[in-house]
Every structure is written in structure tokens, then in C-alpha cells.
Amino acid sequence: MSVLSALYTSRKPAAAFVVVGLFWGCFAAFVPVLKAQLGANDAVFGTLLIGSATGLVSAMFLAPKADKILGARAMQVGIVLLSLAWLVPAQISIPLVFVFAMALVGAASGILDVVMNARVSELEAKTGRPLMNANHAMFSLAYAVAAVLTGFAREAGIPPIYVFAGFGCFSVLLVPFMQMDVTYVAAEDGYAGKYPLWPIVLCGLIVLMAFMSEATVEAWSALHVERTLGGGAAEGALGPAMLGFTMAFGRFSGQAISERFRDLTVVICASAIAATGAVIAALAPTPLVAYVGFGTLGLGVSVIGPIGLALVGKVVPPHLRTEAISRCAVIGFSGFFFAPMLMGLVSEAFGLRIAFLCVSVLLLMATPLALLAARLPQQNRV
Template identity: 70%
Template sequence: MSVLRALSISRRPAAAFVVIGLFWGCFAAHVPVIKAQLGASDAMFGTLLLGSATGLVSAMWLAPLADRFLGARAMQFGVVALCCAWLLPPVMSVPLLFAVTMAFVGLSSGLLDVVMNARVSELEAAHGRPLMNANHGMFSVAYAVSALISGFTREAGLLPIFVFAGLAAICFAIVPFIRMAPAQTAQASDDSGHYPLWPITICGAIVLVAFMSEATVEAWSALHVERTLGGGAAEGALGPAMLGLTMAIGRFSGQIVAARLPEVTIILIAGVVSAAGAMIAAIAPMPAFAYLGFGILGLGVSVIGPMGLALVGKLVVPHLRTEAISRTAVIGFSGFFFAPMLMGLMSEAFGLRVAFGGVAVLLLCAVPLALLAAKLPFQAPPQHRRA
């Protein structure tokens, strides 16, 4: 199935993916200046980012309830809440207040994330087509573009708040176009007692590996380029931009590959490729080699998270799909509890090179998890295998 066709079918949730990508790409490029504004060490900054993790994980548990209550307006509410929340962290200079404002960011981002992934999974079931990679690819495109633009605005001396406010204005404009009602599913009479614990646990662990790796590189790649390798502000912003760009390429390519290969096979290959990229970034002697590593890492890790979420949508009965995706996302996004803190502590103790080496080891964990997922029975009908 073509990428354009997939995006046409899922254009409303795809727009929500763009919104999240724009804001997180902007934040990644501004990490060095925000960190300096707070006067925080590596370890402290990593700990402060737990604020967003707290909000994210809280949202994962609340999202199914919010989705049922808000219905067709759930994605619209999530976009508005996220736009408002991102106006607070860039103006904070007190560490504790920064952590609190990032909690609101995490809460809004998590709510929107669960709802938009659930809508894509529903569309996959309705059309019998893989759609998840194309939508996550739109996140990556928006992330890369936003990081690049933010790098140039940093070089020009523009304050972060003006950049975030500009993005918020753009995102507000698309709110009327992303209204989408959830699919109506009836509970089958013979499956009420079978909660999909193992699919959620195993797929959640796969998503955890992907999101922990993405989070560490997004938050620390600019610092690695600027501090470890001596790059400037624009060169530093190119680190997360390279990650976002190659993740977009990987996800759009994965959209085509997913119509031909099983999710498990894709996760196995992606785990090995992304681990190799992390190691190249870890040992890079200059920014150009780090960009190569981030690029290879982005190509590989790009499909692991979407495939994990798509996989759990096929391993559970339809009426539990939104809840299962939400619970899987809880496990996956819990990586935001550990990733910033562990990366900060490892960097403080051993340097960012060793920390990125740890990311490579983490990515290899996707291999045994994918093999476990292959043993689980599918509940959804197989998708049409054509491009």
C-alpha cells in the first residue's frame, strides 16, 4: 500500500502526529539553551525531565476514560491542551517549576498520543491495511523540520518562547479538521473473561525499548554534538534533526515493507540496525560521524514503536483495542521515567559516549521480545499483503 494512500485514509490522526512532532522537535533543538537557562547539571536535567514522564504515564491511564467521554472531540481537545502546555516550559528558570510545567506537557502529549494511535489502529482494522508506520512517519517529518528551524532560530538569537508560540498558532489552526469519532465495537459474548495480559506486556516492552532509545537520543544528541564533539548551536540541532529525518524515511519505508513482512520480522531487523547506529554515534570522533550514527539509529528504531503498537492491536479482540493500546503505551512511555534520569546519571559518571553505548545494548533487547511476541495468537484478521 502506498504511503500517500495510507495518509489519505488516516489524514485526521496523521495531523495529530504532526502536532506532537513539531513541539518535541522544537524542544529537542532547544535542550542546550533550556538546560543552561535552568543552570542544571546533566543528572539534574535528566531528573527534571521526569516531570514530563509523570504526566505521560498518568495520561496513559486516563486516556481510555477521556476518549469515551470526549468521543469525536478527543483529538481536538488533546491538540488544544498540548499547545497551551508548551507555552510554559520555555519561560521557566526555576528547576522545580520547569518540572511541574513539563508534567502538564506530558499529560497533554500522552492523552493525544493514545487517542491518535487508537484511531489509526481502528482504521487499520476497518480497511485491512497497515497504516501505523505512515502516521509515525509524519511525526518524524514534523520533528525533523521543527528541529532544523529551531536550530536556525537559535543561531539568530530568537527566544524559545517565540518559537513555541509560533508553533502553537499553527497547530491551533488545524483543530477544526481533526474531529474523528471512535469506532463502535461490540463485546463478544465468549471473550469477556480473557484479558490480554501477555500481548500488552510483551508489546509494551517492545515499545518501551523503542521509546527509551528515542527519548535519550532526542534529549541528548544536541548536547553530544555540541559538548563532546565541539559543534555549534546549528550543528547541535542537526543531531535531533538527523534522527527525525531518518526516522521519517524509515517509517515511510516501513509502511511499504509492513505490507509484505510480518511485524515480528521487521522488529528483529530494526533492533540490530538501530543498535549499530547507536554504537557509531557513541564512538564518533567528529559531528559528521555522529550524524551517520544518528541516521542509522533513526532508520532502525523508527519502526520498532509503531510495529509494537500495531501488533498489540492485532493480538487483542476489537472491543479491547483502545484499552490495550493505552496499556501498551503506559509500559512504553514509562521509559520516559527511566531514560532521562539514567542517561543523565551515566553521562555525569562516564560521559555521553558510554551513555550512547548503553542505548545500543538496550536496542538489542528488542530481538528476544519480538521472538516472544511471535508465539502469541492473533485476534485480528490478516491484512491484505499488497502495496
């Protein structure tokens, strides 16, 4: 199945992935500006980002219920909420208020994230084809493009509020086309199986390793290039942009790879590649070498999270698919809760180079988890 065919089949959730990628790419490139605007050091800024992670994880618990209530319009509502939420932190200079503003962003992003991943998993079940990597590639591509555009906006002195508003206007224009019917699957007659807690936790931990690493680079790569390596604003924005572009390439390639190789093989190879990239970024003497590191990391980490989310949709009963993806996402996206705070603390104590070396260790932990996940029996597809 070609990448273009996969994207056409899942074009509506793919558009939602683009929206989420645009906003987070914009945020990543604006991190040095927002950090200075708040007057926070590394440890404090990392702690402030707990706001977005708290909102994200909390909303994911509620997402299955919200999905049932909103039905076909769930993605439309999620896009509108996210577009409005990002207008708040862009103009905040008080740290405590910034935490609450980012919690609103996280809540909107969390609901949309669960819904769009559930729609992709449902389409995978209907078509019998892997689609998750192609959709996550659209997030990465949008993330990279937004980071580059934001870098130019920073060089031109455009305030964050106007850039976020511009991406918001674009996103709202997509809303009329985002209505998508939902197929609700009832439990089979006589179903008496246990709740699939172990598969959810195991797949969630795989996603956690990937997303913690991804969140770390998203939030701190621009600062590493600008502060540690002496780069300018546009050079700093190229850090997250390089991550996004290579993650997009990796996920588009992963769409084809996932049809030819076992998930276990892909995760093991990908974690080794990503860990190598983290080491290169940590030890880089110049921004150019750091870009190579971020790019290598992005190429490897790109497929780990989508495989974890796709796998949980395969190993749980069909009627529990949306709930299982939600719970798996809660575990995985809690990486956005831990990563910024831990990165900030490590950076404050030892510097960003040591912090990125810690990321390489984190990435290698995906391998033993994948070995365990490979033993999970897959359910019949519906």
C-alpha cells in the first residue's frame, strides 16, 4: 500500500495530525522567546511545562466519553478548541498563569490526539492495512514546516500571538471538511474476557519511551543550538525543524517498512538509530553537527510511538479499541509530563549536553519492552 494511498484512505484524521503538528512546531521554535518572556531558568521553565502535560493526560482519560458524545464531529470540536487555546500562552509573562494556559492547550491537544488516533486505528481495522505511520508522518512534516516558518517570523520580530493566530486561522478553515462517521463496535455475545491491562501498559511504555525523547528534543533543541552552540534565532529553529523533517521521512518510510518487517525488528533498529542521534546531538561542537544528531534521532524515534499505538489496537478486543488507545496514549503522552521537567532539572545541574546523553539511554529502553510486546496475541480484526 503506497504512502499516498494510505493518506487518501485516512485523509481526515491525517488533516487533524497536521493541525496538531503546526501548533507544537510553532511552540518549539518559540521556546527561547517564551522562556525569556517568563524570565525563567531551565529548571523553572521545565517545571512550568508540566501544565501542558497535566492538561494533556487529564483530557485523555475523558477523551473516550467526549468521543461518544461528539461522535462524527469530535475532530472538528477538537481543532477549534486547540486553535483557541494556543492564543492564551502566547501572550503570558506571569509563570503561574502560563501553567494554567498550557494546561488548557494540553487538554485540547489531548482530546484531539486520542480521537484522531482512534479514527486511524478504526480505519486500520476496516482496511486491514497499517496507516498509523503515514498519519504520524503528517504531524512531523507539519511540525517541521511550522518550526521553519516560525524561525523566519522570529527573525522578522513578529510576536508569538500573531504567529499562533495565523496557524489557528488556517486550522479553522479545515473544520468544515473534518466530519467523520464513527463505527461503534459492541462486545461479542458472551464476551467474558479480562480487561487487557497488561497489553495496554506494555504498549503504553513503548510509546512513553518514544514520546519522552521526542518531547525533550522538541522543547530543548532550539535552546541547545542557541545557548550551548551559539546559534542565532533561525539556527535555533532549525533544531526542532530538523527533528520534524526526519521524523516525517522516517514515518513515511515506516509506512512501507511496517508492511514488510515485524514490529519487533523495526523497534529494535529504530531505538538504536535514535540513541545514536541523541549522542551526536549531545557532543556536537557546532550547530551543523547538532542538526545531524537531531535528524538521526528523529529518523529512529519516528516509528516507535506509532507502532506502540497501532499495536494496542491489534491486541485488544475491537469493542475496547478506542478506550485502549486512550489509556495507552495517557501512558505514552505522560512523557510530555516528565520529559520537560526532568530535562530542565538535569540541564540546570549538569548542562544540556548531559541531558541529551540521558535521552540516548531512555531510547534504548524501548528494546526490552518490544521483546515483551512481541509475545502478545493479536485479536481478530473488525
